[in-house]
Amino acid sequence: MNETELDKNQPKRSVGGELVLPALGVLFTLYYFTTIIDSPWTAQVSAFFIGAVLLSLSLVFFIKTGLAIRRGTARLSFDTLFSRLDISSGRLALLVITLSYAILIEWGGFTISTFIFLFLAMTVLNKGNSKGFIAALSAVLSLGGYLLFIFTFETHFPRGPFETFMELVLSNGS
Amino acid sequence: MEVDLAFFAELLAHTLSFWWVIIPTIFLGLIVGAIPGFSAANTIIILLPLTLAMEVEIGLIFMIALYCASRMGAGIPAILVNIPGTAGAAATPLDGYPMTKQGRGQQALAMSFVASTLGGLLTTIIALAAMPMLAEVGYYMHAVEMIVVMLFGISLIATIAAKDTLKGLIAGFLGLMIGSIGSDVVYATPRGTMGFLELYDGIPLIPALVGLFAVSEAFIIIEKSSIITEEGRATMQKPGWGATLEGTFLALSKWWHITWTSLIGLIIGVIPGAGASIASFVAYQQSRAFSKTPELYGTGHPEGLIAPESANNGVTSGTLIPLLILGIPGGATAAIMLVVLQYHGVDFGPSLFFQQPELAYGVFMAMAVTYALMILTILPLSRYMSRVTLVRTVYMAPVIIAFTLVGSFVPREYLFDLYLGLAFGVIGYIARKTGYHVAAILIGVILGPLLETYFLRALKKSEGDLMTLFSSNLGNILWALLAASILLPIFIDRFRKPKPTDAAL
Known part of the structure; x- marks a missing residue:
């Protein structure tokens, strides 16, 4: 039995709930950027740095989760959050x-x-x-x-x- | 008046004669410290008419005892129900609460009391001996050095992220982003406030603390009938002093750990603007970084409980040093003490030690006596306090929600903060249910704005030159220490792991 078949026999991990916080983080960061776009650099420098890192980390997490769903090791459900x-x-x-x-x-x-x-x-x-x-x-x-x-x-x-x-x-x- | 051993002996006897002020104040301090939203600073303000009416000496002893006891009190709910009473105890539940869940709440309380007392006593004695030298620490700590100190605390996010790096970092940076809400420190431009005037000053810490820890915890614990495991419950129901003694001896055996982590607290406490929350995060991170068993941190490891508790009590003596020698308060409580003592005509500065040595040294003597009396009065109570964990969650959860949510209203008296506490509760609940660490979010919320303030100050001063971050000798030493504290454990860990070939043999 190869690794992919083994993975398919495992119960699928529910990952929908895990996406909620990064999604909220992305939405909030984008909103935050709109509030500082015309501000002086002092108001922007730290937020742009932190926001960019958060967006990048969230993107990596979304891709990783997407790949897990595609491989069949995870499923997009929210039962860890609501049941x-x-x-x-x-x-x-x-x-x-x-x-x-x-x-x-x-x-x-x-x-x-x-x-x-x-x-x-x-x-x-x-x-x-x-x-x-x-x-x-x-x-x-x-x-x-x-x-x-x-x-x-x-x-x-x-x-x-x-x-x-x-x-x-x-x-x-x- | 000559300051010699006889002077200190007389001062000790004189301070002990005020036991009737100190002991009731200890209990008051434990209560206000344990309730989120209340603090020594708030209580002194509330009781200001009483404090101002007292004789200066009694007023001072009252404030000092309240300050020390509230610091220790904040650790009690952090250990028993995962709710830090103040931000200074935010690192305490990381290992304290898992101990409670295992039925070792009584032992954890005893350890916390011993670590707090020894940490507080030791730093008080050091403060007495090395006061002039310590007072100068504040002079050398500029924006650049403070940035590195903050990064010591923030690097705890990476430590927490060790189990699931990506989720840990997302939680930490989400916290930092939330911490960026509010006006910028230079031009006061509002950022990310969603139109709420109440957020112009930034995210208030108590609603964040209450929501992330208390409210979310209350919604989680109702899944089970008790917060402790069945085995833990069985252990707890066996009455006795054994666990208290065990915790006491275990903490005493870690005397060296208490010593160096409380010194971290003392040094951070001396820096005006820094505080117990930074000290406890830094101490926890350093304790884990140099531990022989870092993998046990977060599972109910005694050293993980001792480090933040001794550090945040080390801060108490540290914050009073710049107040007494320079007239610069090291924190909110010290600032209120300054106001009260100035009302009584006390002039701060080096002259205070010549003109009124009994008052200047009396501050630290009152602190030492408070710690000594505190351990005697509180240690026996750990057996009874820990029984709160036997209360069924159907009763405990609503009480936690009601009293902590209202506590989030207290510091600013905005009903908005109550809703904010609830919103943080929802964030905390989602985080806990989906494997994100709430402590990582909280570190970001607490330290993020401070880091930004110092970063902007440094950049403003250097006209935008980033190399200013490496422009001071002390700063560079701290950078090297930071790098060492992050990289050394990784190398040590690799060195310790047996080589695959050895295992195969």
């Missing part, structure tokens, strides 16, 4: 909840948003089990965060109805 596991493990749902948290925190403030986020995320990941425990844990953690960061350190965390209410209570409503 049914992402839905069954709750990862996709966690991403949606995290994105909603980042949006909600501007209006809901730290404490309420963190409570909702922790409760939803833990419930989804735990397949809906132990809701009572999760609710209590989420409450303790979000209130603990409020006490440590906002009350003790006076950090300028995003403020919402809860923080405003507590500020009024602590200043005796004045």
Whole structure:
């Protein structure tokens, strides 16, 4: 059996996902170049050097991957990045909840948003089990965060109805 | 006042009498160091009204203790959950986290505490003895020399790339490209900002750190019920002090490694503008380059954990030297200390050592006492801290996401940084799932802008002459050392490998 036949008997490596970062790098580098094309040399010199190296490395990687697909040792699929596991493990749902948290925190403030986020995320990941425990844990953690960061350190965390209410209570409503 | 042994003995006893300030501050420092987004500098700013109201001596001890403890605290989440508390601990998880996954978290923590303490103590003593000489290091380090120092750190990308060179280099250069976002240092021309005003100052480090390490890690760990292996879990569930003692003795047996890597930290710390992140990357790279077992780095190798931890603690004493002798702060925390002490009427410079020697030398004595008390208070806790890794990932992942994402908001108070942390999280997740190293991206993001700044300064000064890079004696020595540190391990490796004919025999 020659080497090519041996290669064909091996399971094909999924390489689609590996192309994502170099592709993003190429797109970003090309965009970056458009922003400095009319700039003074000081703004260009380092970026052109780094960008040129990144483009060259990515090109070599694309050619190498293309050749592997042509040889039959690799296939263009994205299952290393997206698979049914992402839905069954709750990862996709966690991403949606995290994105909603980042949006909600501007209006809901730290404490309420963190409570909702922790409760939803833990419930989804735990397949809906132990809701009572999760609710209590989420409450303790979000209130603990409020006490440590906002009350003790006076950090300028995003403020919402809860923080405003507590500020009024602590200043005796004045 | 005469500065002799009796003076130092009296100063030591006097500093020890402030244990009631130092011990609570150590715990505060450990907490703020462990949370990404918080740092000693931020905390001193937040507590500025309190610091300014304190007596100058107590205020100084408070700031020093907070500074040292936060540096050590940053390594704790880096080891246990792969999340460096600050950029200075970004090289710590490279070997610390694999140890945790193997169920050796307690041992790793003990090693990190011993390495940090010994590194910090040793460099403090050296700083006390050789302060005037060390202060001059800053004078000799110009743009050209700094370029080579940065390249020492960046060459770690090549080390990381050793397993898959092409992917490692793509990750590193992608990081460098992302690090180039923002205005250029000479004409402030905005570059690659995608129209976001928030990016004009460049990529903020905390959202990058949070996203690449914490958020991406949280999305990965949910695939399993625990972050540690089954065998590791079994080991962790056996209660005892054995692992702490083992880690302590293992770190002590590497005393020479701690010594030279902490000296790297001390020297880099003395250079204004350089910092713990550069020191820890350089120390890790050098440690691997001259190791007899470089192939073990990245798999949970004790030396790979000791090197960055002792180096970033070596930086703490280094940054205070230019502050005390020249009045030039070596870093952000030192700059805030300068403001607080000037408020109290303290004048920096060589005269400080004659006029107020108890204050000038007291800074380093406070540091030494803090390190000594820190090891006594924190080492026993490693047994309990490491148990955090037994928490199920369904609970741990959301907590990591919530608290680190909000932490990315803290330094600049822009909600934009929260989204940026999430975007870096997606990049980090793609990188981890497809075999790219997130540390290589982060090195690029951290060191890229610094390298560009020094490179432009050198070129501007020499009116565009590239030969300026080889125009100084110290610079040329550093170039030679850089070349040696990259090439020597390759030659040594080839020399060590048995010849095929020997094997055949």
